Amino acid sequence: MKIFRKPQLSAYLKLDHKMTRSLSSMDLLAMGVGAVIGTGIFILPGSVAATTAGPAVSISFLVAAFICILAGMCYAEFASTFPIAGSAYSYGSIIYGEGIGWLMGWALVLEYMLAVATVAAGWSSYFASFIKHFGISLPLALSGPFNPTKGTYFDLVAVVVILLLAFLLSQGLKSSVAINNLAVLIKVAIIVIFIVVGLHFIKPENYVPFMPYHFSGVIKGSTTVFFAFLGFDVVSASAAEVKNPQKNMQIGIIGTLLVAVVLYSGVSLVLTGMVNYTKLNLANPVAFALEYVHQDWLAELLSIGAMIGMATMMLTMIYSSSRLIYAMARDGLLPKVFGKLDQKYHSPQNALLVVTFIISCGAAFFSVDQLTNLVSFGTLFAFCLVSFGILKLRTYSLNTLDGFKVPGYPIVPIVSGLFCLFMITQLNHDVYLMAGIWLIIGIMLYLFYGYRHSELSN
Template sequence: MNLNIFRKQNVKTYLGEDIKFSRTLSAFDLIAMGVGAVIGTGIFILPGTVAATTAGPGVSLSFLVAAMICALAGMCYAEFASAIPVAGSAYSYGNIIYGEFTGWLMGWALILEYMLAVATVAAGWSSYFASFIKPFGLSLPKAISGPFDPKNGVYFDLVAVVVVVLIALLLAQGMKSSIKINNFAVILKIAIILIFIFVGLQFIKPSNYKPFLPYHMSGVIKGATTVFFAFLGFDVVSSSAAEVKKPQKNMPLGIIGTLAVAVVLYMGVSIVLTGMVNYTDLNVANPVAFALQYVHQNWVAELLSLGAMVGMATMMLTMIYSSSRLIYAMARDGLLPHHFSKFDKKHNSPQISLFVVTVVIALGSAFFSVNQLTNLVSFGTLFAFTLVSFGILRLRKRTDISNTGFKVPGYPVVPIISGLFCIFMMCQLNKDVFIMAAIWLVIGAIIYLVYGYHHSQLENKNSKAEEA
């Protein structure tokens, strides 16, 4: 049998199928989604720990360098989203540019990124919730307060499951109502971060900035490789392309705007934090709360716990949404059971794919301790980033794809540099991550060859698109 695993999807097919989505999202909605995904608990931890161990007060420059690298990949995503405004993000771009098998692997890697990220954050949200209710004399029974650990009498994490289900129920009502709540939550989260910056400015001691680069510029670069992962998540904005008003204009604004807001907040927290407390004292579990207690501002520290919970909730909302659209896109093409692509016209969303995603994530967050697997999230992201960056070179050569919107400046140098930087960042991950990632990709390849290839709708839909 002659296998053609690199057959390419016709862009007209996707544009024709995704027309059933309602285009309701604005540039502001996209930035709120992106910031919701990117700014989580990391903003309260990374600036302190990286300053203490790697970069000193120069950690703010580490965030700037990391943001500049992310911006390169962000521009590549923005051009794809402008040229091909369809659901599925990197999965759909890969199908059109590289061929079905490569597109499938990109989607399979993103499934790992999105679902594992949400399961991890749900478990973290549960921990924060437990500490949040403790001052009120409340606590959950030990049996339902953590991942499966029968030796210590813990069987599942009820709070993690409940928060995932509640967010999924919100998303099931449709994006119009979900995005309003998300926008409010993101504004609240940013307000709490700004309160910290405003309060902290009053306790800055200039002497804490000396020396500014105790580990020299090499420490800043090393710090950038660590904090780079704090920006991951902006790519989920591109998964909403089929639901965006004027995508050629708003998609680039959403992606680049997300990174701009994120770098300002990260750098702001870094500068204030290292000014409040000497960097050598910041290698603690929660450096921002520690700094506030150090200057006797405990009320702001309590407020930060609320900010962290809101931040994690917005991240989960965005990632669950993106996961459901990714599963929908794969099922739409026949690579997963077609049942998952059924569309609910009342709520303008793929409800079955949302249900499947919710069940998988809820089970993962309920029973598994996924801390040791979080680097896999980074691998899945960087794998997609690399192929999207180099994919711009192929996109520009396609005469059947017109793009009147955003284009990456400095072509072809910028896309190539972006891809090389992503490979460099991938090389910073440890060997265990590559072994687990290889196993995941092999499993994905087997599923494609056994099921996906034979159920693919690509050739049938392409012929219909050509006839139309």
């Protein structure tokens, strides 16, 4: 069937060669940490400890990180072997065929854009709380998504922050990466300060019992905190702009997960040592713990860290979304205008423009609280196919690039894919309906437009 026709790697390399290869391994690491470490680090350790795992929530993070590292290694092998734009979409097209690659890309569009819209709404709420300390407040009508019963019609702050980040990206990758690196450094420093300060207020009796919900609670907790690590895959979207992808991609992807697990586990251990886990089922457990031990100054600092964390996550996701749309348009599956590179920065400005518009509309008018699980579905769908795709990659006729190889082949890719399938089964049932509708829309779009306009048709 023609929907399984496959593009050649050489064709992708030829099309992407105009993109500037300027990213180092440290740039990739900062990009990954910026995407993974967000507000979740200030919320999940407390809520999961209180309801599911107890002080052993730190072990839940280790289990989840182990699963993500398996998938991360699969991504690293693909990214170093295929140093092209488009991430899982491009990998899937080459390995499985254009139709499957399109579905993987369509799922990632859902992940990236919806994730940014969700976080933008959260950033708006944090910002509103922050400026209240200075006696400033926005008009109610402009302070939230469209909800006339509550008097809100438009989330102005969410749109403004998205536009500012998109403008930063439009000025070239070099300047936006430098700012992102600085922001990630500040964010990590604030988290480390919490860990160091919190160590002085730990009470050993708070760790007893360490597993109040038994080991089954630890495993259940890992299925919840697993989603805190999602986002590392955005690193692979930058492969066409990396200086030495065969070496640097695995450093960026696996390094991101290692930094994340250290920070998440550190915060979990300190938090549950400062306050008994039964008191942590709150919207802001870390801030509560600091106020509990009379460290209000650090609680305010954490609010700034949370806003910086969300901003770096949005920056990375907007960047990845634009590269994904560029890759699909490059292949003719979306209008060609989105696959053009501008002459000054050699970046897909048209793709960035359409991504910014769609995300801004979502953040301005829609409440996306009910849709956050769709982000997880889109990610896990791609993770699963990428993991099993390693089995086909090893037999790929043009796999001559000497990049990273997943150890323990073929066991590790299979285990990774099965774990991702298991995680999909843990999502709420209503997610399957919404995800099915999204995939059906994607299939219709491909059949009626992409299939006919594909470069492979020529």
